[in-house]
Amino acid sequence: MHHPEFPVVTILSAVFLLFPLPWHWSAGNVSMLSMIFWLFLSNIIYAVDSIVWAGNVNEVAVLWCDITTKIIIGSNVALPAACLSICIHLEQLASVRQATQTQASKRRRQYFELGLCFGLPAFVMALHYTVQGHRFDIIEDFGCRPATYISWPSILLIWILPIILAVLTLGFAACAFMHFMRRRANFAHHLEGRSSLTTTRYMRLILMSIFEMAWGLAITCFALWFATLSYRPWTNWADVHSDWNRIDLYSIVFMPSFLLRDYIIVWWAVPISTWIFVLFFAFGHDAMxxxxxxxxxxxxxxxxxxxxxxxxxxxxxxxxxxx
Structure with missing residues (x-):
């Protein structure tokens, strides 16, 4: 095994995500629960892949790869979508537009967040087939990864969409912070009747979203640049999906050093996103x-x-x- 730290890091990350789960579940906090859900799934997938394909590129667990490669595609959209829904809610709370929260308004917000955090990723997972050049790839030590025909449709769907969501998140976070600065003298009183949030928790959510999206934006832009190295013009459906059942195998022995380095950088995106979330919500006063x-x-x-x-x-x- 060339990277024995991979399963250790991802399993520990998945375990730590479970710590703040009970109170987010009790609060019916859809956005936060979706972040835990997608990050937990991604860490488990990465852990299993790093164990099964440690030092080999054997064509095993094919059905597992069919499922998990779609989940990886969905999680790339789900995380910025969850942060966006959090910041939209924070901006509404801090503005003068939202009156006292009712059960009906909370239910409407939960439906909206379900659509954004789960419906949108599911739609992207299904739409990925249109730019899926072959079944999937297996990379030694990394496991199975989505296969994407790199062209302008896939760039829009797989990379530009998360970038747009991240930019929108940062915009709503900036607006929420400006509302806070205008009312900082009596902000705690302003939140009364609108939410059970305190000023500290409000700022913690904003900062978590900003850190997650700043990191996510950086790694997505890097992944986009990395993907454009294999850019091909879109021709037609038959050409893109020719030999669709093919599974490409990549041994690191024959992989250029710069390519392996880039794969490692992209791999660390999930654990680092997990640690950002955990640091904000697993060790605070409320968590204790x-x-x-x-x-x-x-x-x-x-x-x-x-x-x-x-x-x-x-x-x-x-x-x-x-x-």
Whole structure:
């Protein structure tokens, strides 16, 4: 195995993503749950691939590759879409346009976020077939990766769309921050009745989105440049999809050093995106309170120990104040 760190990094990343899951689930926070979902899936896929294809390019687990290569395509759109939906909500909260939040408005927002965070990626996954030159690639140590016929339609679908979503996210984040600066003296009072967010949590969401999208924008632009090295003109459907069942195999022994370096850079995009998310939401004060609450619940209901009565913030059933 040339990269023994690959499965270790991705498995640990997937485990850490589960820490903030309970309170986001209880809050019905669709955007945050979708980020956990897509990042978790991507890390698991990368971990399995790095183990199965460590030091080889054997044509095994073909059905696995058919499924996971589509998920990889979807996750490239899902992460910026989730950050965009977060920043749209934050901008609306901080502006004067949104009145007190009701159950009906929350439900409408959840439907919108479901469409943006899951419907749009699913649509892109299905549309990817139009620019899929062959079944997939298998790269030694990296595993199976999507096969894309690099031309102007694929550039628009696979790379330009995430870039547009990232730019929109940064724009809404900037607007949300400007609203905050205008009302910073009484911002906490402004949020009352509109959300369970505090000023600290509001800023944490903005900063997480900015860091995620700045990193995502950089790596997507790099991947776009990398892809254009294999650019070919779009001819016709039959030509693009000729020999579609082909599986291309790439051994790193015959791979140029610059190409291997670029594959490694793109590979690290998922773990680093995961760490950004984890650093903002898995080790804060709210997270620590949540861990203590889970510990108390486990001791009381599983170990059957007589523990002291938890305060209001240490109740496992209390509603997390993420939004």
């Amino acid at each position: 309170e949540g861990y203590r609450a889970v510990g108390l619940w486990f001791q009381k209901h599983v170990l059957r120990r007589n523990v002291g009565k938890a305060g209001p913030t240490n109740s496992f059933s209390s509603k997390p104040s993420v939004r």
